[in-house]
Amino acid sequence: MPLDQHILLKGKFIIPRHDGTVQVGATYNWNDPTDIPDAAGIQELAAFLDQELGSGTWEFEQIRAGVRPATAGAYPVVGPHPKHPQLIAFNGFGSKGSLQIPYFAEALIAFLEVATAVPADKEQASLHTEVLPSRFIKKAASKPKRWIATNVVKSEILGALSKGDLAIDATAGNGHDTQWLAEAVGPAGHVFAYDIQEQALAITRERLEKHQLLSQATLLQNGHETLLETIPQQHHGQITAIVFNLGFLPGGVPTLITKSDTTIRALKASLTLLKPGGTLAVTLYPTHTGAQEEVDLVLSWFHNLPENQFETHIEPHPQNNLSSPYPIFIKRR
Numbered sequence: 001m002p003l004d005q006h007i008l009l010k011g012k013f014i015i016p017r018h019d020g021t022v023q024v025g026a027t028y029n030w031n032d033p034t035d036i037p038d039a040a041g042i043q044e045l046a047a048f049l050d051q052e053l054g055s056g057t058w059e060f061e062q063i064r065a066g067v068r069p070a071t072a073g074a075y076p077v078v079g080p081h082p083k084h085p086q087l088i089a090f091n092g093f094g095s096k097g098s099l100q101i102p103y104f105a106e107a108l109i110a111f112l113e114v115a116t117a118v119p120a121d122k123e124q125a126s127l128h129t130e131v132l133p134s135r136f137i138k139k140a141a142s143k144p145k146r147w148i149a150t151n152v153v154k155s156e157i158l159g160a161l162s163k164g165d166l167a168i169d170a171t172a173g174n175g176h177d178t179q180w181l182a183e184a185v186g187p188a189g190h191v192f193a194y195d196i197q198e199q200a201l202a203i204t205r206e207r208l209e210k211h212q213l214l215s216q217a218t219l220l221q222n223g224h225e226t227l228l229e230t231i232p233q234q235h236h237g238q239i240t241a242i243v244f245n246l247g248f249l250p251g252g253v254p255t256l257i258t259k260s261d262t263t264i265r266a267l268k269a270s271l272t273l274l275k276p277g278g279t280l281a282v283t284l285y286p287t288h289t290g291a292q293e294e295v296d297l298v299l300s301w302f303h304n305l306p307e308n309q310f311e312t313h314i315e316p317h318p319q320n321n322l323s324s325p326y327p328i329f330i331k332r333r
């Protein structure tokens with residue numbers, strides 16, 4: 001192969017230069033940060049030249065070593081400086097990348113021609129984002145997703161629910177939980193949703209109607225403390241999921257809150273309604289007036305549940321935000 005026209009790349013490279021000499025490289029020594037060529041490297045290159053060009057046909061004119069910066073992914077750096085677009089980079093090809101130089105040279109020329117002519121056409125002659133210098137600018141870390149207690153409940157309960165199951169929303173409120181419960185159990189299943197407020201059930205009904213879910217739910221304007229009397233007897237011990245979202249109706253009257261005595265009665269009833277393997281999830285709100293008493297009583301009841309019958313866990317706020325609501329889970333063994 002006539003070397004005056006081609007770059008030879010075989011682990012190492014031989015690049016012809018305009019003055020008739022060739023450049024050969026490279027060897028690497030990760031442990032030597034100096035720019036002094038080492039004997040082993042020189043020997044390795046000599047053997048490569050003997051093999052490719054024939055021994056006695058060449059001699060070293062200059063031997064150089066250096067510390068070479070590298071880029072992540074080993075992509076070259078081609079394109080305008082992100083803050084000073086009049087500065088253009090065309091660098092970082094390294095030995096292997098040298099074969100890409102003609103391609104990127106053409107791409108850069110096309111980019112520059114369009115960039116200086118019609119700004120609207122820039123897109124058509126755009127450079128690959130992987131090679132743009134702007135890739136080195138650190139982007140602000142995207143905001144971590146907000147931790148929401150009711151989402152934790154939703155994902156855990158959805159993991160346990162199947163089509164055809166029975167579920168209870170003990171505090172329907174604006175109907176968000178009733179909706180995803182009804183979707184999860186499907187037309188073959190059923191959700192019983194409770195609230196003491198007519199307004200809450202009206203909103204829940206509207207939501208279910210809108211999503212064509214009303215036929216798979218029964219809305220009861222009853223306190224959840226009536227669970228044992230209002231859930232049909234044949235379903236006792238058959239419920240897969242029961243969800244309580246304590247506190248007051250968002251957007252409603254803040255004094256109409258769940259109360260510890262009725263909450264505890266309803267929680268006790270829930271355990272007899274669950275089927276083996278079924279889950280009860282309770283989201284606790286620690287901040288509104290009267291909330292702490294309810295939280296304390298629920299937690300004391302929760303911590304005294306017989307371990308041989310129930311598996312329990314608490315999902316605290318990940319940053320231990322004490323004013324944030326958080327869920328507790330009880331699974332019937």
Ligand SMILES: C[S@@+](CC[C@H](N)C(=O)[O-])C[C@H]1O[C@@H](n2cnc3c(N)ncnc32)[C@H](O)[C@@H]1O
Nearest residue numbers: 171172173174175176177195223224245249258
């Ligand atoms: C935090 S909200 C529920 C939010 C609801 N899960 C949602 O998705 O919008 C609490 C609800 O519990 C209701 N509530 C209060 N005491 C109740 C009781 N004894 N039985 C049933 N619901 C009750 C309130 O009327 C209020 O709508």
